[in-house]
Amino acid sequence: MKHLDGKKIFVTGGAGFIGSHLCKSLSSSTRKLTVYDNLSSGKVENVKHLPNVHFVRGDILDLKKLQSQDKADLIFHLAAQVVVPYSMENPIIDFETNARGTLNILEKARKDDAYLIFASSAAVYGNPIELPTSEEYGFHPFSCYGLSKVVGEQYCEMYSKQYGLDVAIMRFANVIGPGCHGVIHDFLEKIDKNPDKLEIIGTGLQSRDFVHVSDVIKALILSTIGKKAIGKTYNLGYGKTTKIIDLAKMIIDLLNLTSKTAITTTNVSWHGDVDTIWFNISKAKKDLNWIPKITLEDSVREIIRNWRQER
Numbered sequence: 001m002k003h004l005d006g007k008k009i010f011v012t013g014g015a016g017f018i019g020s021h022l023c024k025s026l027s028s029s030t031r032k033l034t035v036y037d038n039l040s041s042g043k044v045e046n047v048k049h050l051p052n053v054h055f056v057r058g059d060i061l062d063l064k065k066l067q068s069q070d071k072a073d074l075i076f077h078l079a080a081q082v083v084v085p086y087s088m089e090n091p092i093i094d095f096e097t098n099a100r101g102t103l104n105i106l107e108k109a110r111k112d113d114a115y116l117i118f119a120s121s122a123a124v125y126g127n128p129i130e131l132p133t134s135e136e137y138g139f140h141p142f143s144c145y146g147l148s149k150v151v152g153e154q155y156c157e158m159y160s161k162q163y164g165l166d167v168a169i170m171r172f173a174n175v176i177g178p179g180c181h182g183v184i185h186d187f188l189e190k191i192d193k194n195p196d197k198l199e200i201i202g203t204g205l206q207s208r209d210f211v212h213v214s215d216v217i218k219a220l221i222l223s224t225i226g227k228k229a230i231g232k233t234y235n236l237g238y239g240k241t242t243k244i245i246d247l248a249k250m251i252i253d254l255l256n257l258t259s260k261t262a263i264t265t266t267n268v269s270w271h272g273d274v275d276t277i278w279f280n281i282s283k284a285k286k287d288l289n290w291i292p293k294i295t296l297e298d299s300v301r302e303i304i305r306n307w308r309q310e311r
């Protein structure tokens with residue numbers, strides 16, 4: 001990562017799941033890495049041991065504080081309200097954080113003349129008819145979270161077109177790995193409480209594209225080399241889709257509970273839940289020379305190992 005030598009890097013949401021993995025990767029390559037996070041879900045312990053990290057407890061809604069930070073050359077904007085059901089219950093808070101918060105970061109990037117990499121989501125596609133879904137499918141959000149990410153993306157495009165700001169948009173599928181939240185973690189918690197039964201919210205037939213966090217970080221770093229990602233939007237997934245019921249069976253097998261744990265479903269899911277996420281990743285493969293390597297099964301094994309150690 002020689003190209004990042006001497007660059008001043010600013011990571012919002014750096015104390016969260018993906019952000020802390022990114023900071024771990026960046027911290028050895030740069031001496032100037034600022035993590036800006038309000039710790040609403042992130043933990044300072046995730047980054048405080050890393051070399052060269054300057055941690056600032058701050059909110060992306062606090063424009064004054066943002067503007068008072070040192071000038072950055074490169075900004076990764078990951079801070080967000082990330083929970084879909086929460087966005088349906090609290091659409092205004094979700095909008096504030098994800099839409100206005102992103103606009104504030106764009107203002108910082110404009111003032112600093114920095115390159116901004118924005119973490120967007122599969123949620124901008126909603127329930128896509130085109131599967132696997134390519135970047136060109138367009139916006140069809142199905143949740144308030146998806147819509148607030150669309151607004152963030154559109155402001156990024158506006159700043160790119162009107163102010164000539166260097167921006168890249170990275171749409172993540174379901175990112176998994178050590179420290180992840182979401183369905184795998186929820187299943188492990190449920191089985192831990194009661195190994196006889198695993199209840200899936202929804203039909204279990206909904207499916208997701210799971211990509212390992214280290215593969216996502218590789219793509220984020222690749223997008224900082226040269227100018228190839230500037231002005232572009234990329235899907236970052238594994239390029240496969242797995243039904244949640246099959247994921248549940250995989251976890252039960254890997255825990256050696258096949259003859260013990262019965263799977264049940266609630267049939268009805270939460271507001272804003274989508275049926276299928278399955279990314280076409282050929283654009284990132286071609287432009288960024290990126291290939292996600294870690295399979296779902298290997299990821300699940302690692303998450304189980306990590307989860308056992310942390311208990």
Ligand code: NAD
Binds near residue numbers: 174
């Ligand atoms: P996370 O909740 O672990 O991390 C988000 C971080 O942002 C946390 O550390 C939190 O404290 C911080 N934060 C929240 N609101 C803030 C605010 N107002 N000001 C400052 N900091 C704030 O989530 P994550 O899974 O690491 O997600 C990172 C990014 O990737 C998000 O933008 C999310 O929308 C996007 N994304 C994640 C996934 C996934 O599968 N994890 C999928 C698609 C997109």
